[in-house]
Amino acid sequence: MSETSTGPEFDLVIRGERILTTAGITAREVGVRNGKIAAIEPLGNGLRGRQTLDLAADETLIPGLVDTHVHVNEPGRTEWEGFASATRAAAAGGVTTILDMPLNSIPPTVNVPALEEKRAAASGQAFVDVGFWGGAVPGNIGDLRPLHDEGVFGFKCFLLHSGVDEFPPLDADEMEKDMAELKGFDSLMIVHAEDSRAIDRAPHAEGDQYSRFLASRPRGAENVAIAEVIERARWTGARAHILHLSSSDALPMIASAKRDGVRLTVETCPHYLTLLAEEIPNGATAFKCCPPIREASNRELLWKGLEDGIIDCIVSDHSPSTLDLKDLENGDFGVAWGGVASLQLGLPLIWTEARRRGIPLETVVSWMARKPAELARLTHKGQLALGFDADFSIFAADESFVVDVKKLHHRNPITPYDGKPLAGVVRRTFLRGTEIDGEHPGGKLIRRGEA
Template identity: 60%
Template structure:
């Protein structure tokens, strides 16, 4: 073969075929060969004996909040945090920025703000809200990766929620272009009839967002998807009670996928102190028995992938001073920590690293059609992560690249350290080098 620009020699390489020692050759930013034998290259990166070469992670659920709420996060800080966590591709959510990505003008603004300021590759979701049905096909043609909607108040007034009939209208329209609809599935009526969220007790907050709210909303999503024969994806699944609904719908041919998040798989309700509003998210972190069932659902293929749902805010909005769960912003900041958090729990459960990487790289890449991402194999972008799975560290929120020093993982001892991240064969260092992604071209 022609001499490569770059080659990685690693004692462990995670490829679609499993884990093995070997060489990964890169030319013009693309993997050209994976071999057990040395490959000729202008430069060789030798991994240490305690390091593993992984495909860069793909995080399809990130709230960057830029433009409009850049004091919450922003493209420079979010993408630096992503790279520090081994994430080489992220898809930005359409809300919490101002304006939300619900029309072509807002998408153009997003792209202009992100361009030349990103350290990893970035794509965009569009938003489906009341009154913008006529905008969706144009956004699809412009290359968004699909459309997010809520079935209850989103937390920000500028991004409205759909009732079941409006959801059906969206799914029927998007069926015609085979676009993906991603849904925050909680039933507002169930929540309205639950005890209100107020005060410092985590148990009271948990009771205010019962599993039944997810179960009911997911049943509605399944019903509308079945009728429209549309592609739908359930976001941040936290209720294990909904798993039989998801499994049955898939067996019946409903075009349904689902994700969960590291915080649901690694944090437990019974361990959350009262007043610790850094743990507030919606839907909420539930108990250990529920968590065990989510892990089993991943192993069984009922849940497809694991993504961060990185939803940061100003520290003041988390109400850490009062610990009032009713008034605190709901969202976990975890973009930089997803891989070590997952590996810490997975290794304790006997789940192989290759399996975790599949859930966090190949599966989300497949979900959104990123044909050149998510795996170490010829023809894929040389998006790579050098990971030391046995190294440990204690999380210091102030030392993370997130814009605000608030995370539910602060002070936790985690296993696994990202030592370097490579985007299309270039190490991610101080200068932005990410590209804007368009559906169908990435």
């Protein structure tokens, strides 16, 4: 039983007509003690806190979002992004937990010493909680179990060149061997699934024509690679996860694999759900990412895949770079870095599209908080429920704003969303019951099994 007004005080009590709990959006009082949600009671029960916060009529309290796909790039490429700037941007967007990818930092997180370097770089800088993925590359199968034991949440591999030479790809047979190794300790293989042979045979992407770039990364390259992941996961019994799905063609075989009991999960990203190939101007390399943003018909099928439960979650794939690497001067899609900077904007981007489609906020938050937390087995994150971490944001769903790249917190001022009108404003964000102020880093470095 939780304490009533006659019992001990809470550290913080939040009251409001719109609290998004596991029972939906309802009028509640939430009591926080020692960084955890210790009480959820009907509004009017009079929970007493050392601090009390009453939500405005237009505000909804939602659980902190969990973004399991973020490239922070520190150490080694901190001029692209760093832990302070990335986690400040995350907090401003209502994200309270991120998992950092094993590249494009130098060294990549492919052994325990590299993980220790990354943790040392992040220490004392994080405004939100930060966990780490390990990397699976040729020759490091012996490093997978030690990295797992050190708390990484799973392992990322590529099936084609990753974009950086220090993180080489696996072929499908190597991936299968690593999957069999991971099955022994029930870890997760997360895969950038594009087939190198299909891309080698596609047209090259040089020049400023977006249509040419799109043709250089055909859907078929994704479809072939995803089929490989499915079959290797089927044969080994390992857990596998498809990163940043952009080809809707793959949805039927994903659905079929899930029905067959293959241990498969799938994510997609805001850029595939909000942007359209038909609307990308030539030379606009801020929109370049791999796999690419595809056509309107493809986008609609991705939304249906989410609603049908074939796609499990939405995460950012925040992959920033310096401005010069985006080749803004020439707008050449063949040489520009491929990555979309969007960490701060995910919730309003998805909410803007979702509400136009009649999808409720509860569903959006499930895709962006509960489901990514479940993917990473973060058992105390992603829901506003008793015993969970008191990670929240206060969201004004009906307020609108226009994206101004100069007001975003990630390091380099470029995003394809600059100037885009969006619905939904994150007004305040809390980590374990303490408001994130962007000045005093209070995030923890978390390990698998601890959070």
